[in-house]
Amino acid sequence: MMDKFCRPIRSQKHFFLIASGVGGFTVTELVLALAIMMMVMAAMVSLLISLNRVYTAQNVIAGVQQVTRTGINIMTRNIRMAGLNPLKVNQIGILEASVNEFRFQHDTNGSGTIEADQNEDFAYLLNGNHQLIRQKDGNSRSNKSLIDHVDDLTFEYFDMNDAETNILDDIQTVKISLTVREPAGKGKFISRTYSTRVICRNLRL
Numbered sequence: 190m191m192d193k194f195c196r197p198i199r200s201q202k203h204f205f206l207i208a209s210g211v212g213g214f215t216v217t218e219l220v221l222a223l224a225i226m227m228m229v230m231a232a233m234v235s236l237l238i239s240l241n242r243v244y245t246a247q248n249v250i251a252g253v254q255q256v257t258r259t260g261i262n263i264m265t266r267n268i269r270m271a272g273l274n275p276l277k278v279n280q281i282g283i284l285e286a287s288v289n290e291f292r293f294q295h296d297t298n299g300s301g302t303i304e305a306d307q308n309e310d311f312a313y314l315l316n317g318n319h320q321l322i323r324q325k326d327g328n329s330r331s332n333k334s335l336i337d338h339v340d341d342l343t344f345e346y347f348d349m350n351d352a353e354t355n356i357l358d359d360i361q362t363v364k365i366s367l368t369v370r371e372p373a374g375k376g377k378f379i380s381r382t383y384s385t386r387v388i389c390r391n392l393r394l
Contacts, residue, residue, distance in 0.1 A: 242374070249373040253381045257369040260321050260336045261383045264313050264365055268293065271363075272391035276301040282392060283357045284327070290314040291344045291363060292327065295391065315342040321367070340370035340380060347386075363387045 214222075273295035274281040279302055285292035292312035294303045303309045305326050312324040321336040345364040348354045365387065370380040 246373050246377075246379065249371055249379045250381075253369050253371050253379050256336055256338075256371075257367055257381045257383045260339070260367050260369070261365060261385055263323075263335060264367075265385060265387050267311055268313075268363055268365070268387045269389065270295040270297070270391065271389045273297065274391065275299045278302070283360055284310075285312065286344065286346050286355065286357055286360060286363075288343055288345075292324075293389075313342070315339055336369065338369055338371045339367065341366070341368040341382070361389060361392055363389065 268291065271293035272282040275296060276299060281294045281296050281303060283291075283293045290312060291314075292310070294310050296303065297309055298304070298307060308325065310326045312322075312327065314322050314324065316322050316332070316334075319337065319339050320334040321339045321342060323333045323335055325331040325333075343366045345366075346354055346360045347362040347364070348356075348359040349361045351362070354360060363386070364384060366382065366384040368380060368382040370378050373379045
């Protein structure tokens with residue numbers, strides 16, 4: 190009986206075997222992982238470039254629209270005053286009305302005459318540098334650039350029956366058409382055209 194308890198205790202074998210080696214990445218796996226990473230990064234860079242182009246284009250579009258509207262508003266505000274003559278003493282009105290230039294007068298200070306350097310004699314035209322020009326008193330040295338990158342500026346004239354005319358004394362309404370074209374990168378351009386009709390109330394018969 191005692192022999193049963195006096196037997197030497199034998200060490201038990203481990204139930205879990207430790208692997209003889211630890212597996213790692215092969216060269217092929219590393220190359221494949223790098224290739225996938227490069228493809229993902231290229232896609233991200235391409236997306237960022239596309240988003241940047243869209244953002245730039247949208248900014249240019251907004252700028253072109255704003256500039257074109259500004260030019261139209263400036264001309265409209267002044268052309269509407271054409272023929273203003275509170276005293277009715279002298280003939281005051283339109284001096285030139287061509288497709289690309291419109292020159293007119295208005296007696297804003299009520300003196301009965303058009304005085305030099307009083308901003309009472311204006312002309313709007315497009316110069317050779319694609320600039321919208323405001324000219325005073327028919328003097329080219331007074332040219333003031335209002336807007337750059339102007340692609341086209343045209344005027345049309347209508348009489349009291351809304352028929353097109355080129356007779357100065359018959360003009361009652363002026364149609365302005367302004368096109369601005371600005372670069373948007375990569376050789377592309379953004380162009381916007383605005384047109385409006387201005388009723389010259391002071392020229393009404």
